[in-house]
Amino acid sequence: MANRIERKPIEGLFRLLRPANCLMGAAGTLLASIICVGPEEFLDYGSEVLFSLLVVIFFTGAGNSLNDYFDREIDKTAHPERPIPRGLVSPRSALILSVVSFSIAIILSSFINLWSLGIVLTSILFMISYEVSLKREGLAGNLAISWLTGALFLFGGAAVDRMEVAWILGALAFLATLGREIVKDIQDVQGDRGIRLTLPMRIGARNAGFVASLSFIGAVLLSPVPYMQELLSIYYVPIVLVSDAIFIYCETIHFADPKRGQKVAKLAMLVALIAFLFGGII
CATH class of the missing domain: 1.10.357.140 (UbiA prenyltransferase)
Known part of the structure; x- marks a missing residue:
């Protein structure tokens, strides 16, 4: 005992x-x-x-x-x-x-x-x-x-x-996470009432969705920079293009289905990480 x-x-x-x-x-x-x-x-x-x-x-x-x-x-x-x-x-x-x-x-x-x-x-x-x-x-x-x-x-x-690569990787993670967190808040808006004052509650779900989309677009626009600056190899490019396509797809669905949208955003983040891995080690 x-x-x-x-x-x-x-x-x-x-x-x-x-x-x-x-x-x-x-x-x-x-x-x-x-x-x-x-x-x-x-x-x-x-x-x-x-x-x-x-x-x-x-x-x-x-x-x-x-x-x-x-x-x-x-x-x-x-x-x-x-x-x-x-x-x-x-x-x-x-x-x-x-x-x-x-x-x-x-x-x-x-x-x-x-x-x-x-x-x-x-x-x-x-x-x-x-x-x-x-x-x-x-x-x-x-x-x-x-x-x-x-x-x-x-x-x-x-x-x-090696902060020159880390800044880009960190910025991509920041933007993608911000978009996904906002989409999650859109999904949880009813459950959060009285507990949190989220962005969808302040400006409406649709406007918050546009802010999330801007974050995803920012990540997509930033994604070519590592290759253009010769920080990552050519193997980075095809995989990050898949990630970008998934982010763009997420932008088309998260307004109607936030739950699915945040899951798709998570998948896009995983693919982007794989792209960095291949571009960094091969």
């Missing part, structure tokens, strides 16, 4: 971190590093990449813990299986875990380079702002989530000192 009681808070803290999400974030950063520097030079940055993966793991775990801390009342009904509503861990412990994990991420990033440290500090600011207030503010929350998605790829490029 004593052993079970001792394991309870340890299990709760482990679940707060959501290890699967942490590993997925680290995998994204690793992929960005490989894309930005290429497989030939990748091993020259072994220690920097290792530190970057650890930073992303601690940062993601900190963000997940912070999310559970702020959503603890909502989770009593929305996600009763999470550690705080289940009584596996106290809200105070979740907050402490978040602070400690963020601190470790900052310390580790300082051993990589100034770009990495700056990206981590900025991302922590956005993460805290999102949980404290931006989550309920619609477009501001969408912009924060879009930055955090793009920053994952920026960070991977910063670790290998």
